[in-house]
Amino acid sequence: MAFMQMTSPHAHRPGNTGHVMKLVILATLPGLITLSYFFGPGTLINVFTAGIMAMACEALVLKLRQRPVMFYINDYSALVTGVLLGLALPPYTPWWVIAVGCVSAIVLAKQLYGGMGYNPFNPAMVGYVILLISFPVEMTQWAMPRTLLAEGQALTGPIDGLAKMWFATPLDAYTGATPLDVFKQNNSQLVQHLYDTQAVFSTGRWAGAGWEWANIGFLMGGCFLLYKKVFTWHAPVSMLISLSLMAAMFNDGGSSNSGGSPLFHLLSGATMLGAFFIVTDPVSSATSNKGRMIYGAAIGILIYLIRTWGNYPDAVAFAVLLLNFAAPFIDYYTLPRTYGHNKARRGTEKEAE
Amino acid sequence: MSTQVEFNTIAKNGLWNNNPALVQLLGLCPLLAVTGSVVNALGLGLATMLVMVGSNISVSLIRNAVSDAVRLPAFVMIIASFTTCTELMMKAFTFELYQILGIFIPLIVTNCSILGRADAFASKNGVAASAWDGLMMGTGFAFVLVAVGMIREILGTGQLFADMHLLFGPIAQNWTLELFQDYPGFLVAVLPPGAFFATGFLIAIKNLIDAQVKKREDAKKEAVVKGSKRVRTTGVIT
Numbered sequence: 332m333a334f335m336q337m338t339s340p341h342a343h344r345p346g347n348t349g350h351v352m353k354l355v356i357l358a359t360l361p362g363l364i365t366l367s368y369f370f371g372p373g374t375l376i377n378v379f380t381a382g383i384m385a386m387a388c389e390a391l392v393l394k395l396r397q398r399p400v401m402f403y404i405n406d407y408s409a410l411v412t413g414v415l416l417g418l419a420l421p422p423y424t425p426w427w428v429i430a431v432g433c434v435s436a437i438v439l440a441k442q443l444y445g446g447m448g449y450n451p452f453n454p455a456m457v458g459y460v461i462l463l464i465s466f467p468v469e470m471t472q473w474a475m476p477r478t479l480l481a482e483g484q485a486l487t488g489p490i491d492g493l494a495k496m497w498f499a500t501p502l503d504a505y506t507g508a509t510p511l512d513v514f515k516q517n518n519s520q521l522v523q524h525l526y527d528t529q530a531v532f533s534t535g536r537w538a539g540a541g542w543e544w545a546n547i548g549f550l551m552g553g554c555f556l557l558y559k560k561v562f563t564w565h566a567p568v569s570m571l572i573s574l575s576l577m578a579a580m581f582n583d584g585g586s587s588n589s590g591g592s593p594l595f596h597l598l599s600g601a602t603m604l605g606a607f608f609i610v611t612d613p614v615s616s617a618t619s620n621k622g623r624m625i626y627g628a629a630i631g632i633l634i635y636l637i638r639t640w641g642n643y644p645d646a647v648a649f650a651v652l653l654l655n656f657a658a659p660f661i662d663y664y665t666l667p668r669t670y671g672h673n674k675a676r677r678g679t680e681k682e683a684e
Numbered sequence: 685m686s687t688q689v690e691f692n693t694i695a696k697n698g699l700w701n702n703n704p705a706l707v708q709l710l711g712l713c714p715l716l717a718v719t720g721s722v723v724n725a726l727g728l729g730l731a732t733m734l735v736m737v738g739s740n741i742s743v744s745l746i747r748n749a750v751s752d753a754v755r756l757p758a759f760v761m762i763i764a765s766f767t768t769c770t771e772l773m774m775k776a777f778t779f780e781l782y783q784i785l786g787i788f789i790p791l792i793v794t795n796c797s798i799l800g801r802a803d804a805f806a807s808k809n810g811v812a813a814s815a816w817d818g819l820m821m822g823t824g825f826a827f828v829l830v831a832v833g834m835i836r837e838i839l840g841t842g843q844l845f846a847d848m849h850l851l852f853g854p855i856a857q858n859w860t861l862e863l864f865q866d867y868p869g870f871l872v873a874v875l876p877p878g879a880f881f882a883t884g885f886l887i888a889i890k891n892l893i894d895a896q897v898k899k900r901e902d903a904k905k906e907a908v909v910k911g912s913k914r915v916r917t918t919g920v921i922t
Contacts, residue, residue: 431870439881465872 348447352407354561355608356414358552362604363418365548369541370474371486371505373422376493378414380429385413388437396442408447412436415455415608419601419648420462422474423487423495423502428466432458452655453615456648463648475507476541478534507531510539510599511644514591522585522592538598546603553607562611565620566627570606571597573631581639590639602634605647615655622658622665630654691816698820705828705883706890710797714788715829716879720840723847725833727781729826731770731789733819736798738766740818743806759802760793767792781850797825828886835882840874842867 366374389409393400403409416432436458441450463470477486487495487505494500508516513529526532534540557564575593583589596602601609610616610627617626630650637646668675704710714732719725742762750758771789774782782789792798801821806814838844842864848856872878 427868443884461872461877464875465870466868467871469868 348406348408351561352411354556354559355411356407358556358561359414359418359549359608361551362545362548365541365545366418366422369476369478369544370422371477371492372489373424373474373487373492374418374420376489376496377420377422377424377429378417380426380496381417381420381433382410382413384430384433385409385416385437388433389442392438392442393446396446398446403447406447409437409441412441412454412458415604416458418604419455419459421470421472423472423492423505425469425499426496428462428469431465432462435461448614450614451658453609453612453651456609456651456655459648460652463643472506473509474505476531476534478540479507479530509644510535510542510595511638513539514595515638515644517587519587521587522589538595542600543598546598549603549607553603556607556611562613563620563623565623566610566616567606568627569624570610570627570631570634571602573628574602574635575631577632577635581635590635596635596638600638600645601647605630605634605651609647609651615658617658617661617665619662619665619667621667622661625661625665626654626658629657690813694813694817695820698817698822699824699827700890703824703828703890704797704800704821705825706887708797708800710800711795711825712883714791714795715825715832715883716876718785718788719829719832719836719879719882720874721837721847722830722833722845723781723851724784725829726826727774727778727851728785728788728792729822729829731774731785732792732795732798732829733822733826734770735763735766735792735795736801736822736825737815737818738769739763739798739802740806740814741811742766743802744809744811744814747807755807756799756803759799759807763798763802764793778851784850797821828883831886832879832882835886836873836878838863839870839882840872840878841869 363374363378386404386409390400390404393403413433413436416436417429420429420432436454439461440452440454440457441447444450474487480486484503487502491500491502495502508531510531513525513531517525520528531539535543537543538546553567556562557567574596578591578593578596581590582592585592590596591599606627610630617623630647633650633653634646637643637649641649643649664677666676698704702708705712705715711732714728718728739759739762743759746758746762767790770792771782774785774789801818805817809817834844837846842862844861844863845856845859848859852859873882
């Protein structure tokens with residue numbers, strides 16, 4: 332009887348990048364569906380447009396760089412970048428804004444640094460930040476959730492939405508302040524008062540109509556990815572914990588100076604999307620488990636700081652980019668113990684003299 | 685020592701082969717900071733060029749009288765004096781531009797490319813060659829500044845040559861070109877990151893051109909005959 336002789340590593344399933352990326356896209360579905368349910372089909376159209384544009388940019392640059400085009404297109408990494416960018420953009424973003432975002436994300440942030448696996452920054456977040464600081468008007472028009480629509484007003488349909496995106500046909504009053512906007516522009520009202528008077532809160536359950544469910548959707552997708560072992564729990568969990576701790580510390584029971592409750596911060600803006608789909612990016616984040624915990628925790632703290640005392644209502648993209656800068660530094664000080672050694676080596680250690 | 689050929693080499697070095705901004709990557713601070721529009725870029729480019737020519741001439745004149753030990757402080761003093769002159773002149777003739785450029789005019793003193801030329805070229809060469817070198821290096825630097833300024837102004841605001849009257853007086857009042865109707869404005873190009881992007885792409889284009897030129901020159905050379913060759917290792921090689 333002959334056994335097959337195999338050497339390590341004894342991997343059961345040869346997971347490849349394309350497989351992982353497909354799982355990630357699958358996991359964005361609950362969040363994408365809730366966003367589309369509450370805010371109309373805008374996000375869905377965004378995701379499609381950005382996905383196609385990102386793939387087109389990737390193919391074009393790979394061709395210019397004389398790299399195998401289909402090999403890299405088939406790993407779906409460009410599609411994931413496009414999908415994440417599309418999810419982050421406000422519904423019905425004009426097509427040229429999405430195009431600039433995709434070019435910035437794929438060409439500037441990814442391919443110029445060497446392509447897949449070499450980008451120091453998260454491409455989708457670079458694209459988003461460039462758009463946010465370049466086109467503040469277009470980037471701050473979030474649609475109203477369906478619970479806030481006036482009597483007889485319907486959600487924007489796909490046809491009207493496409494006309495707005497491609498031909499700049501104006502839409503009737505479809506935008507509204509997001510919960511984070513309302514909090515930012517709170518001029519000395521108690522939090523309870525805000526929750527009672529502002530429709531975006533009073534028609535919601537915990538943290539603003541629509542947004543809480545979208546965040547729960549992304550949380551579900553994230554848990555699915557955790558279950559599938561696409562990433563470890565360290566970075567997202569430590570980010571959510573540090574954000575909650577910051578919020579709990581500065582909540583002060585809901586005075587006019589309050590930054591909002593931990594639940595509010597966990598379930599609004601891009602918290603869950605960031606925690607499970609952006610912070611866990613294997614290329615631009617820290618690599619060891621200890622490093623990932625520090626990385627995630629620092630992002631959580633920064634998100635709270637910028638949301639509460641910064642100029643922008645949400646802060647996930649800025650926080651992630653700042654920590655992308657710091658990731659090599661974190662790695663340097665959190666080298667894991669190597670097999671066969673008793674103690675972890677320190678990055679600062681000198682050669683034995 | 686200064687023949688015509690040498691002057692050509694100096695010009696080629698300053699403008700292209702050894703361009704301060706694209707190859708030496710010196711003086712990046714003003715390059716990145718003030719190139720938001722053509723008028724700012726041209727203003728600072730001209731000021732830098734003026735200082736460079738003046739300091740190169742003076743350094744060349746005193747090059748045999750200054751000992752090695754104190755040469756750098758002496759050069760910096762000379763550069764600082766010319767910078768002050770330029771600053772006063774801009775204050776007198778182009779006051780609004782002076783106010784826009786602000787701290788970056790006094791900071792010309794710290795522009796490494798100027799001290800670099802003084803130490804590397806002017807302190808070893810004659811007056812005429814040094815003046816020519818300063819002019820060419822300054823022109824090369826100003827060219828890049830203006831190019832970056834043009835890219836950033838077009839991308840950022842959709843206009844070109846806006847506010848040129850700050851530098852050229854009332855006749856330039858109407859030089860502004862509106863390139864696009866209803867341009868939304870691409871703010872990141874006017875902000876500091878835009879300067880990094882524009883400069884990076886310019887450097888890439890320069891390298892691309894150099895590579896193409898080299899390829900063409902290589903193609904002109906006679907092709908090496910393929911196949912094995914015997915090399916005689918003994919005996920007298922004539």
